[in-house]
Amino acid sequence: MRQVTVTEHLLLHQTKTPDASGKFTALFYDLILAAKTISKTMNKAGLLDILGATGEINVQGEQVQKLDAYANRVLIHRMERTGVLCAIASEENADFLRIPAQYKQGEYILIFDPLDGSSNVDVNVNVGTIFSILRRKSPSNNDVTLGDILQSGVEQVAAGYFLYGPSTMLVYSTGDGVHGFTLDPSVGEFLLSHPDLRIPEQGKVYSVNEGYYQYWDDATREVIEHFKGDANPLGKPYSARYIGSLVADFHRGLLNGGIYMYPVDNRNPGKAKGKLRYLCEASPLAYIAEQAGGAATNGTKRILELQPDELHERVPLFIGSKNDVEAVAEIYNKRRSTAE
Numbered sequence: 320m321r322q323v324t325v326t327e328h329l330l331l332h333q334t335k336t337p338d339a340s341g342k343f344t345a346l347f348y349d350l351i352l353a354a355k356t357i358s359k360t361m362n363k364a365g366l367l368d369i370l371g372a373t374g375e376i377n378v379q380g381e382q383v384q385k386l387d388a389y390a391n392r393v394l395i396h397r398m399e400r401t402g403v404l405c406a407i408a409s410e411e412n413a414d415f416l417r418i419p420a421q422y423k424q425g426e427y428i429l430i431f432d433p434l435d436g437s438s439n440v441d442v443n444v445n446v447g448t449i450f451s452i453l454r455r456k457s458p459s460n461n462d463v464t465l466g467d468i469l470q471s472g473v474e475q476v477a478a479g480y481f482l483y484g485p486s487t488m489l490v491y492s493t494g495d496g497v498h499g500f501t502l503d504p505s506v507g508e509f510l511l512s513h514p515d516l517r518i519p520e521q522g523k524v525y526s527v528n529e530g531y532y533q534y535w536d537d538a539t540r541e542v543i544e545h546f547k548g549d550a551n552p553l554g555k556p557y558s559a560r561y562i563g564s565l566v567a568d569f570h571r572g573l574l575n576g577g578i579y580m581y582p583v584d585n586r587n588p589g590k591a592k593g594k595l596r597y598l599c600e601a602s603p604l605a606y607i608a609e610q611a612g613g614a615a616t617n618g619t620k621r622i623l624e625l626q627p628d629e630l631h632e633r634v635p636l637f638i639g640s641k642n643d644v645e646a647v648a649e650i651y652n653k654r655r656s657t658a659e
């Protein structure tokens with residue numbers, strides 16, 4: 320059987336888009352190249368001196384893993400030279416980066432989490448690179464500003480992730496469904512393995528760090544009880560699965576259905592909005608979820624309609640099968656209206 324490469328797939332999308340200039344395809348091409356470089360290093364991680372922490376604390380107040388810093392460097396180095404970007408924002412950098420003057424400027428903005436789930440990397444658990452692509456809003460002869468980057472999820476031009484696991488995968492959407500590709504290491508190409516992915520409407524699995532139970536409010540506890548009890552559409556408890564690597568937990572839900580949750584907790588007043596970042600985690604994954612027929616909420620509002628005020632804004636996230644996400648929103652909305 321002849322297999323479709325990701326480049327062919329992108330070119331097909333390009334021909335379907337009126338006025339397409341090929342710049343977007345070029346952007347993807349470089350992104351894929353960066354991911355292949357990261358993937359290759361990930362495969363040998365246990366043999367290189369690249370596991371463990373660098374000793375630095377990032378803008379999120381978290382330990383920077385050596386592989387985090389490495390993936391960030393690879394992505395920035397490759398992507399600032401594409402000629403189609405005007406700015407890059409990474410989970411690892413406090414501020415967004417303007418494309419240096421010596422390189423050609425473009426109209427797109429790339430936001431990424433270079434290595435999501437990296438606290439798992441030392442134990443050889445799946446991690447990934449999550450990305451979001453936006454188009455700048457201000458005129459191209461003006462200096463790019465933070466306002467160009469603080470866009471709500473509905474405005475994304477494309478989003479997706481690379482998953483580094485037993486095989487390396489690319490899952491992406493340009494607003495025309497969700498497509499999954501698997502890297503064939505023997506030829507170095509991503510081949511279409513999961514066309515038109517659809518999340519099952521009803522899941523059977525819930526995924527949350529239940530160790531934080533005592534730090535949740537009553538509404539959140541009721542949400543979790545909904546999935547653990549038998550007064551749910553299954554009439555029995557859901558199975559629990561939590562890898563602790565968002566991109567891997569999300570990917571399981573995308574393929575098999577279910578819900579991933581990272582609610583607000585009161586462990587630390589600084590994290591009163593939850594842990595996950597809107598621009599580089601919640602928004603791109605919500606775009607993928609919706610494009611695959613699933614849903615994503617912060618509890619009361621659709622993730623894609625939220626407007627971020629800060630580059631590293633955090634947000635609670637409930638994402639996956641439509642029925643399960645709607646059940647969560649129903650519980651939070653009911654609690655909210657009785658409290659009012």
Ligand code: FDP
Pocket residue numbers: 434435436437438439528563564565566594595600
């Ligand atoms: P990590 O800190 O390892 O990068 O994005 C942050 C994230 O991982 C998610 O990938 C993961 O789902 C979550 O944090 C795990 O957080 P907890 O350890 O608090 O459960």
